[in-house]
Amino acid sequence: MGAAVRNGLLGIGVALASAGAALAQGTVGVPHPGQMNLSEPATPVMERLVALHTGLLWIITVITLFVLALMVYVMVKFRASANPVPSQTTHHTLLEVAWTVLPIFILIGIAIPSFRLLYFMDRTFEAGMTVKVVAHQWYWTYEYHDLKTAKNEVVSFDSYMLKKDDWAKLPDADKRTRPWLLAVDNELVVPVDTNVRVLVASTDVMHSWAVPAFGVKQDAIIGRTNETWFKATKEGVFYGQCSQICGKDHAYMPIAVRVVSKAEFEKWSAARKTAGFAAPAPAIEIAAVAPR
Numbered sequence: 001m002g003a004a005v006r007n008g009l010l011g012i013g014v015a016l017a018s019a020g021a022a023l024a025q026g027t028v029g030v031p032h033p034g035q036m037n038l039s040e041p042a043t044p045v046m047e048r049l050v051a052l053h054t055g056l057l058w059i060i061t062v063i064t065l066f067v068l069a070l071m072v073y074v075m076v077k078f079r080a081s082a083n084p085v086p087s088q089t090t091h092h093t094l095l096e097v098a099w100t101v102l103p104i105f106i107l108i109g110i111a112i113p114s115f116r117l118l119y120f121m122d123r124t125f126e127a128g129m130t131v132k133v134v135a136h137q138w139y140w141t142y143e144y145h146d147l148k149t150a151k152n153e154v155v156s157f158d159s160y161m162l163k164k165d166d167w168a169k170l171p172d173a174d175k176r177t178r179p180w181l182l183a184v185d186n187e188l189v190v191p192v193d194t195n196v197r198v199l200v201a202s203t204d205v206m207h208s209w210a211v212p213a214f215g216v217k218q219d220a221i222i223g224r225t226n227e228t229w230f231k232a233t234k235e236g237v238f239y240g241q242c243s244q245i246c247g248k249d250h251a252y253m254p255i256a257v258r259v260v261s262k263a264e265f266e267k268w269s270a271a272r273k274t275a276g277f278a279a280p281a282p283a284i285e286i287a288a289v290a291p292r
């Protein structure tokens with residue numbers, strides 16, 4: 001992409017972001033200093049991931065305390081000083097059956113909600129819109145295949161990390177919602193409360209499109225299209241990073257998703273259809289998603 005075009009896009013991106021600065025005080029999905037837990041959920045998938053994680057933590061805690069108590073009991077009761085003649089016990093059938101069967105039930109109890117969640121995360125059958133994410137060394141291209149320009153071209157644009165100089169020019173209010181190293185020139189814009197099907201592909205090496213607050217992490221692999229989805233339930237800007245090491249600038253291809261109201265999204269998409277960001281169809285052929 002030519003420098004002039006990129007600068008133009010940058011301008012539009014920055015203007016859009018400023019327009020979004022009102023942003024209804026939306027959430028800014030970034031990690032916080034001292035954060036102990038997972039990201040605050042912004043999708044049903046992430047809500048369920050957090051719930052499963054918390055549930056597992058309880059199970060692990062109870063098991064760990066139980067084993068600790070048993071060990072303390074054994075260490076005290078069967079200490080050498082109180083047992084000059086050691087016990088000769090080698091078997092206890094009931095106990096052995098119990099410590100085999102009980103963990104099986106615990107693991108099944110964990111596996112059932114875990115698999116249900118895996119399938120829930122896998123794909124949506126009721127997509128309100130589809131976005132194709134194409135990874136490159138070292139930026140992302142977003143294609144809105146539901147939005148066509150007057151010339152019948154797919155609305156698509158590249159998303160680069162803001163260079164330090166460009167970031168420094170942002171108004172202070174924007175700097176708070178668009179942190180350095182996460183802010184991009186053109187954010188992925190999606191409507192709130194909408195099932196967004198995400199198709200992920202790559203043109204060079206493996207990358208991974210990940211947004212922690214959405215509970216989404218999908219590998220971008222050359223030669224195939226992976227699918228995932230999210231339904232953002234909060235307005236705001238949510239950040240992620242490429243999560244598959246992909247070369248020297250792996251750390252500098254952040255992901256920014258701006259979730260706006262449906263009315264705001266209509267305005268944005270109408271502008272994109274007429275004003276710009278229109279790019280020719282992608283140069284690479286992406287294989288269709290395999291039916292399942």
Ligand SMILES: [Cu+2]
Pocket residue numbers: 206207208242243244245246247249250251253
């Ligand atoms: Cu990467």
